[in-house]
Amino acid sequence: MDVVSLWSLFFWGALLPRTVTAIHVHGRVGGSALLVAEHPPGFHIREVIWRSLWPSEELLATYFQGSPETLYHSRFLGRTQLHSNLSLELQPLRAGDSGNFSVLLVDSGGRAWSQMLQLQVYDAVPRPVVQVFVAVPGNTQPPQTCQVFLSCRASNTSDITYSWQWEGPTDMGVEPSALFMDGRVLRASLGPRDQGMTFSCIVSNPISWDVTTVTPWESCHRQAAPGGTSYKDMLLVVLPVFLLLALAILLSAWHCGLCSRRKKDTGSDRVAQDTETPLV
Structure with missing residues (x-):
């Protein structure tokens, strides 16, 4: 050129x-x-x-x-x-x-x-993970109403937009106040007529999108079933175990530090004794 x-x-x-x-x-x-x-x-x-x-x-x-x-x-x-x-x-x-x-x-x-x-x-968006958290009012079996919180998460969170779609026999409107954390969490109240209602979390960026669909009413029945556990019950079990494990780790670390300090002090005493012993 x-x-x-x-x-x-x-x-x-x-x-x-x-x-x-x-x-x-x-x-x-x-x-x-x-x-x-x-x-x-x-x-x-x-x-x-x-x-x-x-x-x-x-x-x-x-x-x-x-x-x-x-x-x-x-x-x-x-x-x-x-x-x-x-x-x-x-x-x-x-x-x-x-x-x-x-x-x-x-x-x-x-x-x-x-x-x-x-x-x-x-980056291409990954498939989102949707978790269903259920709160059943009172001790009604089965529940007449079921309030759910749907949490949607994608592993790659940069430049991702969250949105929701739902389909079912009833036309349920979701107010803007029912969305939290920039659309990642959705709150909805379901009744017996909403058994087949599905909720889809859609994650997207300008070049790709993906979706995950769940049926929250199934989780409502699991929460209400005899012997079933709610997320609150699981916390009551998991949290004390976690605290006990953390306490055991702290005690072990403290004990190891104490033993190490004792060995160090014993070694220093031996050196001092050898130094003070007169040569014959």
Whole structure:
């Protein structure tokens, strides 16, 4: 490539105003992202420069005199492809590839066109885990009403949105006050008519989504069954055991420290006795 012409392209890029609103591109870790070089109608591209602007400024690809070049030393080396329409494809994507990019186009008449793009790379969301916590009022068997708290959790919590859907024989409305922790927890009151009602927790980000569905009434029956245990009963059993284990660990650590201190003191006394014994 002609060095003078390449530097002239950089000079054009410095003079052109930056685009205020960047084009947003989303990609998935392990997938690909296509950065499209858009241009006005009647703009016949002659030369192109693709650059990464953030977190570091790097030259990624160029097109000059009909010859594409992508072997520039950058964090994307070996992962770039310049297509025939001069759009740039990055693959496979990594979590650290998010950032800002720019493309400078020059047409056959010498006109220049600059464009900004913002790439955001996401992990695919995992399947959420939904836990059902039940509170049965009174000692009614079976319960006439059952209040449930549905807790939804996804292991990867970055940039994830939580939402709920429910289906059943009755149209149950859930007020906004029944949602807690940014939609992770849902509270609902169920009756005998809601036995077949299902609740689905949907987790999503801009590139993927997943869902888990539960039937809370089944948990209500387990709580009310003879010999069944509620989460409060389990806490009454687990919490004392946990406290006893923690106390045993603390006592063991204290005993080991005491024994170590005694051995140290005994060793010091022996050294003192050997020192004080006169030589014959």
